[in-house]
Amino acid sequence: MSESEPQSIRRQPSRRGTELLLLICAxxxxxxxTLQIGWSTGEGTPxxxxxxxGVVGVLALVMHxxxxxxxxxxxxxxxxxxxxxxxxxxxxxxxxxVAAAQRAERNSAPQPTPDxxxxxxxxxxxxxxxxxxxxxxxxxxxxxxxxxxxxxLGLILLIxxxxxxxxxxVNGATLWVRVGGLSFQPAxxxxxxxxxxxxxxxxxxxxxxxxxxTKFLGLGFPQLRDxxxxxxxxxxxxxxxxxERDLGTSLLFFGLFITMLYIATQRRSWLIIxxxxxxxxxxxxxxxFEHVRNRVTVWLDPWAYADTTxxxxxxxxxxxxxxxxxxxxxxxxxxxxxxxxxxxxxVAAIGEELGLTGMFALLLLxxxxxxxxxxxxxxxxxxxxxxxxxxxxxxxxxQVFVIIGGVTRLIxxxxxxxxxxxxxxxxxxxxxxxxxxxxxxxxxxxRPEVQQFDADDALTQVVRRV
Amino acid sequence: xxxxxLTLIRLAFLGLLWLFVLITILVLRRDLRQPAETRPTGxxxxxxxxxxxxxxxxxxxRGTKLVVTEGPLTGTVIPLxxxxxxxxxxxxxxxxxxxxxxxxxxxxxxxSEGAWVVEDLGSTNGTWIDRTRITTPTVLxxxxxxxxxxxxxxxxx
Numbered sequence: 130m131s132e133s134e135p136q137s138i139r140r141q142p143s144r145r146g147t148e149l150l151l152l153i154c155a156x157x158x159x160x161x162x163t164l165q166i167g168w169s170t171g172e173g174t175p176x177x178x179x180x181x182x183g184v185v186g187v188l189a190l191v192m193h194x195x196x197x198x199x200x201x202x203x204x205x206x207x208x209x210x211x212x213x214x215x216x217x218x219x220x221x222x223x224x225x226x227v228a229a230a231q232r233a234e235r236n237s238a239p240q241p242t243p244d245x246x247x248x249x250x251x252x253x254x255x256x257x258x259x260x261x262x263x264x265x266x267x268x269x270x271x272x273x274x275x276x277x278x279x280x281x282l283g284l285i286l287l288i289x290x291x292x293x294x295x296x297x298x299v300n301g302a303t304l305w306v307r308v309g310g311l312s313f314q315p316a317x318x319x320x321x322x323x324x325x326x327x328x329x330x331x332x333x334x335x336x337x338x339x340x341x342x343t344k345f346l347g348l349g350f351p352q353l354r355d356x357x358x359x360x361x362x363x364x365x366x367x368x369x370x371x372x373e374r375d376l377g378t379s380l381l382f383f384g385l386f387i388t389m390l391y392i393a394t395q396r397r398s399w400l401i402i403x404x405x406x407x408x409x410x411x412x413x414x415x416x417x418f419e420h421v422r423n424r425v426t427v428w429l430d431p432w433a434y435a436d437t438t439x440x441x442x443x444x445x446x447x448x449x450x451x452x453x454x455x456x457x458x459x460x461x462x463x464x465x466x467x468x469x470x471x472x473x474x475x476v477a478a479i480g481e482e483l484g485l486t487g488m489f490a491l492l493l494l495x496x497x498x499x500x501x502x503x504x505x506x507x508x509x510x511x512x513x514x515x516x517x518x519x520x521x522x523x524x525x526x527x528q529v530f531v532i533i534g535g536v537t538r539l540i541x542x543x544x545x546x547x548x549x550x551x552x553x554x555x556x557x558x559x560x561x562x563x564x565x566x567x568x569x570x571x572x573x574x575x576r577p578e579v580q581q582f583d584a585d586d587a588l589t590q591v592v593r594r595v
Numbered sequence: 596x597x598x599x600x601l602t603l604i605r606l607a608f609l610g611l612l613w614l615f616v617l618i619t620i621l622v623l624r625r626d627l628r629q630p631a632e633t634r635p636t637g638x639x640x641x642x643x644x645x646x647x648x649x650x651x652x653x654x655x656x657r658g659t660k661l662v663v664t665e666g667p668l669t670g671t672v673i674p675l676x677x678x679x680x681x682x683x684x685x686x687x688x689x690x691x692x693x694x695x696x697x698x699x700x701x702x703x704x705x706x707s708e709g710a711w712v713v714e715d716l717g718s719t720n721g722t723w724i725d726r727t728r729i730t731t732p733t734v735l736x737x738x739x740x741x742x743x744x745x746x747x748x749x750x751x752x
Contacts, residue, residue, distance in 0.1 A: 147622055154615045161611060165604045206619050213615060336681070395685075395699050458605035483609065490612045497619050504626075512687040 144205035145197050151209030152189050159185055159216040162459055166224050169460035170231065175223075184249060185216060188256045199263045200572035204505060207571065210498045211564045214549035215252055215557065217491070220459065221471065221478050222248050222552050228465045244471060244552050251554035255561035262565035269570050273513045276329030283322030284365070286315035291372055304375050316369075316378045317546075317559035320385070320524055321566075327386060328516035331393035335512075338394045362386040363406050370414060376421065377531055377545030383407065384527045389520050392506075428541035441468050445477035445536050449488075456484025471552040473544055476536045492533070495548075499526045502567050509574035518570045521563045658711050658737045658750040661704070666746030667693055673748070679705035682743050683716070690748075696720050697744030704741075710734045711750065713741060720744060 160182050167175040175181075189212050196203055226243040233240050266272065272279075290296040290304050297305040297312060305312050331338070362383060370379035387403035414421045423438055431439035431446070444467040451457060464470045464478035471478070480488050502522025506515045528548050535542035546556035661673040661680065673680060673690055680689040683701040692701075698718035704711055714732040715722040722729050723742040735741060741748045 144622070147618075151615065151618060154611065154618065158608065158611050158615065161604065161608050165601070165608060168604070169601050206622060209615075210619065332687075455609065456605070458601060459608065461601070461605075483612075486609050487612060490609075490616050493616050494619075497616075497623065500623070510686060512685075515686075 143201050145193075145201070148196070148205040148208055149193055151205070152193055152212055155209055155213035155216055156182075156186050156189060158213065159220065162216075162220040163223065165458070166220065166227060166460040169458060170224075170227050172227060181219075181223075181245070181249060184253070185219065188253060192256055192259055195260045195263055196568060200568050202572050202576040203568040204501050204571035204575065206497060206501045207564055207568055210494050210501075211549055211561065214491075214494060214498075215255075215561075217479065218475065218547075218550035218552070218557075219245060219248055219252070221464070221475050221482075221550065224460060224482070225464055225471045225478060227460070228463075232465060247554070248552055248557070251557050254554065255558040258558055259561045259565040262562055263569060266566070266569055269514055269517060269566065269573065270511055272325055272517070273329045273332070276326055276333075279322045280326030280330070283319040283326055286319040286322065287365070287369060288372075289315045304373050304378065313555040314553070315555075316375070317555040320378075320381065321521075321559055321562055323382065324385065324389075324520040324524055325517065327389045328513055328520050331389060331516055332513045335393040338390065338396075363410060367410055367414070371418075374418075374420060375544070376414075376424065377543040380531055380543060381524065381527050381545065383410070385520060385524055388523045388527075389516060392519050393516055424541040424543065428538060431538065441474065442536075442538055442542060444468075445474055445480075446538060448477045448481035449537070452481040452484040452488075454485045456480075456487050457482050459483070472546065473532065473542075473551070474536055475547055475550045475552070476533050479550070480537075495525070495529045499529075501571070505567055505571040505574050509570055514570050514573060518567060518574075521567055525560070525563065657709070658735070658752060660751050661690075661741070661748045662751050663690075664740070664747050664749050666744070668746060675704070675706075675711060677706060679703050681716075682746075682748075683718075692744060692746050694744035694746060697746065701743050702741075704735065707732075710736075718743075 160178075163175055163178055163182060167173055167178070192208060192212070196208060223243075223245040226241075226245050229241050230243070232238075289306050292306075295306050297307045299305055304314050304316055306315050366379040366383040366386075369375055369382070383403075383406075387399065387407075390399045390403070391397075415425060427434055427439045427442060431442045433439065435443045448462065448464065448467060451462060456462075459482050462478070462481035464481060467474045467477050476488075476491070479491060483491075499522050502518055502525065506518035506522065509515055509518060525548050528545050531540070531543055532545045532547050534540040535545075546553050548560045549557065551557075659675055661675060663669050663671040663673075668690070671690075681700065681703045682688055682690045682692065682697075683699050684692060684694065684697050685699040688700070697720070698716070700716045701718040702713055702715050702722040704713050706712070711734070712732045713722060713724060713729060713735045715729055724733055724735060724739055735750050737750050737752050739750050741750065
């Protein structure tokens with residue numbers, strides 16, 4: 130860190146112009162991609178092109194203006210990158226719609242309903258929530274007051290799919306709640322609420338968690354009493370795994386809690402303890418559950434099961450191979466060979482049509498997004514904001530790693546949505562709320578300090594009021 | 596659509612995608628170049644000793660204040676009341692010191708049985724009272740110098 134900087138407070142550029150430029154760039158990519166899909170699939174210029182493209186443009190512009198109005202100094206990268214990822218997702222969903230429609234025509238089957246309009250609606254809802262968060266949450270530190278309410282609400286949401294009547298099982302995993310005609314995945318909202326809870330909880334408890342009592346093998350280990358929250362997180366995530374059969378979500382929660390503990394206490398021993406707990410949990414799950422065992426066997430040798438359980442992953446790998454370095458081109462691959470091409474396996478479709486070049490760009494976009502989140506965490510001053518920003522960034526990072534790692538056969542496949550890309554409303558909305566929170570925190574972090582801060586902060590910095 | 600036109604559009608799409616990525620990376624680089632601007636300036640600023648508004652009420656413990664005698668915070672007075680004082684680089688410490696030789700959570704000073712006790716919180720470079728490095732919680736008598744990194748604090752009555 131800098132040693133005694135010059136005292137002058139320099140003007141921090143707000144960089145809203147850069148943000149707008151990037152947003153226009155993202156929108157242009159959307160237009161170009163839609164046209165390309167229309168032309169190369171022989172559909173011609175999509176009939177509702179200007180409506181969809183216009184809606185996306187207006188939504189992006191609304192978000193930009195709200196950020197200008199409510200969070201002037203926010204990070205200029207977060208919004209455009211998330212928008213571009215959403216647009217890429219919409220493109221791929223549209224692409225898969227077209228492919229599904231053409232296949233239905235060939236087989237003279239009834240036309241499937243296109244998903245892209247539903248996704249566009251969800252994007253609009255996500256934008257509404259994004260705006261709401263920015264307007265309602267004026268200062269992220271206020272959220273700390275509701276730490277335990279958030280935690281309780283998060284846990285309730287997490288177990289909600291198990292409730293009778295409203296809980297629904299889809300493809301073997303019980304993670305849906307259906308009320309009326311609407312269905313959503315409460316785990317997506319729970320992940321934000323639990324991050325808020327972890328951040329609030331750890332800010333208060335980190336002193337006792339960091340005070341090392343016993344030294345063992347050269348590393349300090351925390352007291353047994355301090356292990357409590359870790360054990361709870363472990364039990365809850367295993368519970369989700371057992372009762373809802375949702376491997377991805379349990380992995381996400383456990384990983385999130387361990388990394389947040391590590392960030393809060395800066396003790397490496399948590400990572401070691403966490404890995405031990407993970408190993409035990411993974412071993413137990415492997416021994417006890419058929420579906421976990423299946424995933425591992427398929428991961429080790431998918432080609433042995435190419436026609437059955439390994440079909441998805443094998444098709445996904447063929448897709449990547451077909452894409453090669455430059456990709457088949459939007460509209461020129463065969464993305465529908467992979468089941469669930471527009472949800473879990475959307476990355477496989479992107480890999481096929483945009484190739485390695487596109488995949489690298491995609492991964493870089495995610496990396497930049499996560500880096501901006503972590504950077505926000507580093508530069509914001511209050512511990513709650515630091516932990517919250519880091520936690521939210523880690524949530525995104527873990528999701529990207531687990532699902533893209535699974536699709537590319539780096540790790541066993543677990544069902545998680547690809548942030549911003551996958552077809553699915555709850556995930557899209559939840560991830561946009563994450564972006565809104567990060568923007569709110571980054572606005573606080575980058576805002577030039579004004580007079581009213583100084584007196585107060587100078588005091589609290591040296592002497593905490595008791 | 597001819598094959599050629601489609602190929603060109605395909606390449607244009609990838610090109611635009613990478614242009615986007617490159618612009619973001621340019622912005623990132625600009626931010627890295629000016630770390631002082633993106634980071635709040637407050638923490639690095641040596642703080643002038645705030646005059647303790649209220650002198651600590653007569654407490655049973657002996658010392659009543661820690662005074663920074665060496666290091667970037669020289670002159671700062673930390674009144675000791677009844678609560679513990681944490682020292683380290685972490686921004687939520689009571690005494691935040693900007694010092695590469697200090698750990699995030701370096702040491703804490705807390706009252707115990709009528710005296711102030713210093714405990715090292717597993718710091719890398721150790722906590723020193725006068726010339727001895729402490730390994731267990733140690734009483735900090737009045738007049739003793741507590742050293743954390745390049746900062747020295749003196750216990751005063």
